[in-house]
Amino acid sequence: MNQRNPKSSDLSSTTSVAGQPAPVAHLIQEFTRLPGIGRRSAERMAFHVLKASPEDAMRLSRAIADVKQHVGNCTICNGLTDLEICRICSSPDRDASILLVVEQPKDLIGLEQVGTFRGVYHVLMGRLDPLGGVEPEDLAIQTLLDRIDDPRRNSREVAVREVIFGLNPNLEGDTTALFLADQLTSRSVEVTRLARGLPAGSQIEYASRAVLSDAIEGRQKM
């Protein structure tokens, strides 16, 4: 049995909720804040923690704290990193003359898992959404322009020659891409965007009109 102390670190009261000690009720409540986690899942997760060895539970507790303490954004590309400049920006194996612009760090990770892109990234930290109050100055647009205008601001001080838009294929992503394209016309960089069309493995029968329209418009020579 564990050592017990009725005062837990951030609970002023230890009132029991229907047979649940306060720290258990509190953990369940914290788990329900996670995305996609409802009451039942949170309860299952809390009981798993209760049953787990103290070592396993503390490893999870520490992993959460570690992420907040040791992970931040790369000062060049805004990608997640536990260093000042991320491994992609500092790698001599990457072609820093090609910038792939994405909305979120998780888009970077998704693209990186494919393993075929050999350039570097620029994470905007969002997308333009005038109705939602997200304006150009809320995004990392100025630092993107700085990287293009001044090679010393880019990864490994390489001059940028191509900017690829890897924004989400929806209204906000398209709005953002159009805005950025406008900023880049006066600059001598090639501007491209990720291909749109039928998703691999899908069936035309079930494809939406927007997908089919992209597929027809962007048809490729065989």
Add this chain to the structure above:
Amino acid sequence: MNQRNPKSSDLSSTTSVAGQPAPVAHLIQEFTRLPGIGRRSAERMAFHVLKASPEDAMRLSRAIADVKQHVGNCTICNGLTDLEICRICSSPDRDASILLVVEQPKDLIGLEQVGTFRGVYHVLMGRLDPLGGVEPEDLAIQTLLDRIDDPRRNSREVAVREVIFGLNPNLEGDTTALFLADQLTSRSVEVTRLARGLPAGSQIEYASRAVLSDAIEGRQKM
């Protein structure tokens, strides 16, 4: 931006996994150990933690640690508690002469959420499963008999007059109930079990044979 330190507390290496800093990969891995959490959910949860305020993230981290440090089993009933003896066992509002025997602390919590039972509990910490190697001595059976035989061992030193089996309605639960009933025949306590029958809100059309059989056998006067 957060302060960063390339050495995190329990990671010997900070190797990047496809663009993910090691602490992020590590957190995702820890989340996938939770029940019902797959790779995608774990990634979503990790990104939520990354985006959350440091206070929110630390509250989750601490809630996990707190549960392990402050919650144990009641020395009388084995229910979860942050005290030596749980609030149910020590409450003068509960009738300690009626013991409801359950398999797991979470069964206790489920029954307690109904709010109608005014007796106390006894958690066996499992069910008999000879094939799975769970024998009577692996469960809290002796302490149950002690509570019945000696009022001083029971909640608030009250003599037990009724034992209700609240075991799961399946092979292992029934085996356990039969074994316990056998132990209790020589003792002057009433022995009952939770009612079985049609689950409220269900449709007879979809009920299994076992449910219908229980419903017929246990039919009640109106």
